[in-house]
Amino acid sequence: MQDLLALAARLGRDPLVIQGPGGNISLKRDGVMWVKASGTWMAEAEERPILIPIDVAAVLDGLATDDPACETCEPFVRRDLTDLALRPSIETTLHAVMPQRVVVHVxxxxxxxxxxxxxxxxxxxxxxxxxxxxxxxxVRPGASLGRAMAEHLKAGTDVVVLGKHGLVVAADSVTEAARLRAEVSQRLARTPRTAPGPDRGTLEAAAGDGYAIGDDDCWHAIATDPISLSAAQCGSLYPDHVVFLGPGIVAAEAAERAVAAARRCGRAAVPLVVIPGAGVLVHEAATSGARALIRCLADVTSRLEGDDPISPLSADDEAQLLNWDAEKYRQSLDARPS
Structure with missing residues (x-):
């Protein structure tokens, strides 16, 4: 267990692997699956409790019978083993269907x-x-993803790539799971482009009303690199972008202030406004999770090429995430100082 928590903390501190409260881990032992609680941060795994005990057999039975309780898995929590008043990860079923003792989703x-x-x-x-x-x-995270995972698993499958989402690795030891995760990430590595720096004069002119120049210089690549900007304008590339930043991006028009761009798009106080060619402006109310996802967008789009056939989430996919109680709950837990 301590090895798992140490791995979670290490991965959680790497923005190329985990962003904000994203990702989750689990360990199966004596019929109980200890899985990350929804909304907790893996980076804090060694500082505070983040794991919830689950009756794994009950989860699998629930999936087999289409039990709606599998959507949250709250009824399967072993409350006799914890006093942590949090929900299990929305991806608990994903962990349950993999037979290995240790599962890591990043x-x-x-x-x-x-x-x-x-x-x-x-x-x-x-x-x-x-x-x-x-x-x-x-597939939207939750019970549907757990069932889809089960359908695609073959004997011995220990690496699963989730379309428009991320990576799952599984093993019977923490050491092997960590090694496998690192190997897959290395095999899939792409070289990021170096982008021009921000145009601070243009950004200052578009700032105000709660919007200020982004703190991290790497964020501005979303706007200053033409390929990154084009990719970002394609739409939402993965679920947590929608959850923490809203669908797609808001891009200002020529000489348009950030607040006006947000209002034009019907999204007042949106966390991120992109000023094409200049950089990004971030709203003062943007949470720590939102800021982590801005970095993620910069990192992902800098690895895409101009001819890559990007397939973003559909409007229906976005709506399912935005109107889902499980994600609203996770958003509520993200109200922490940035």
């Missing part, structure tokens, strides 16, 4: 840069050759 930037493409399966074949891997087309 929002690996290197994986997402391929998983968001329409030809992802073909792109993955060569770099993942020799591994026992599977690809699961995008």
């Amino acid at each position: 929002h690996c930037v290197e994986t997402i840069a391929t998983a968001c493409l329409s030809d992802a399966t073909e792109r993955l074949a060569t770099p993942l050759s020799g591994l026992n891997w599977s690809f699961v087309p995008y």
Whole structure:
């Protein structure tokens, strides 16, 4: 257990692997699956309790009988083993269907840069050759994803790439799970482009009303690199973008202030406004999770090429995430100082 928590903390501190409260881990032991609680941060795994005990057999039975309780898995929590008043991860079923003792799910930037493409399966074949891997087309996280995972697993499958989402690895030891995660990320690695720096004069002119120049210089690549900007304007590339930043991006028009751009798009106080060619402005109310996802967008889009066939989430996919109680709950837990 301590090894798992140490791994979670290490991965949680790497923005190329985990962003904000994203990702989750689990350990099965004596019929109980200890899984990350929804909304907790893996980076804090060694500082505060983040794991919830689950009756794993009950989860699997629930999936087999289409029990609606599998959507949250709250009824399956072993309350006799914890006093942590949090919900289990919305991806608890994903962990339950993999038979290995240790399961690690990350929002690996290197994986997402391929998983968001329409030809992802073909792109993955060569770099993942020799591994026992599977690809699961995008399904909203929750019970539906757990069932989809089960349908795509074969005997011995220990690597799963989730379309438009991320990476899952599984093993019977923490050490092997960590090694496998690192190997897959390395195999899928793409070289990021170096982008021009921000145009602070233009950004200052568009700022105000709660919007200020983004703190991290790497964020501005979303706007200053033409390929990154084009990719970002395609739409939402993965679920946590929608959850923490809203659908797609708001891009200002020429000489338009950020607040006006947000209002034009019907999204007052949106966390991120992109000023094409100049950089990004971030609203003062943007949470720590939102800021982590701005970095993620910069990292993912800097690894995409101009001819990559990007396949963003559909409007229906976005609506399902925005109107989902499980994600509203996770958003509420993200109200922490940035």
